Amino acid sequence: MGLGIDFRNTIARRAAEEITNGMVVNLGIGIPSLVPNHLPKDTMVMFHAENGITGMGPSPEKGMEDENLCNAGGFPVTLNQGGSYCDSAISFGMIRRGRVDITILGSLQVSQQGDLANWIVPGKKVPGMGGAMELAQKARKVIVLMNHCDKAGNPKIxxxxTLPLTSKSCVDMIITELAVFRVTPEGLLLTELFPPYDLQEVVNKTECEFRISEVVRKISY
Structure with missing residues (x-):
């Protein structure tokens, strides 16, 4: 079962808590694209797109789109004051030099060691790896936002x-509609729950073992 719009926005809102003033943040497509909607208005953030934009603004109003201004997923965006354009080589240079503070990505699977598989399901047509490999390795923090299970009900943690990896041992945090995990050297640590879901439901829907924080935050927005 897919996520409803409220769950998607709840996940995005929790991810927005990880962003602070002055950061350069890269967003993947899907749930990550909702994160800017949940930032306080006074938060000064430069959103980066690997196709060559730093300083992306919100989606334009209908009829106000600029056909030459889009994000890495091809969707129309705006440019905030102070934003800039560059070519893809410079944009990827920013990523590879560690200039991106946080990347927030979707994923197909994440392992208990923080391995990321988010670019292909064998046998299905995909546009390519994109910037995920560089972002996963070089961003200072990697946050994954995703459904806890796939459409068939199989765990994604x-x-x-079992799917081809994008990058090994790169994920720092996982946020699903059920819970929040931090990836530690000892494996996954559950730190937060989204009511009405409880700990047993998370255990039932997670393939790997995980530790539980001494204090588990119950997230309520």
């Missing part, structure tokens, strides 16, 4: 990923 795994002992070992």
């Amino acid at each position: 795994m002992t070992t990923c």
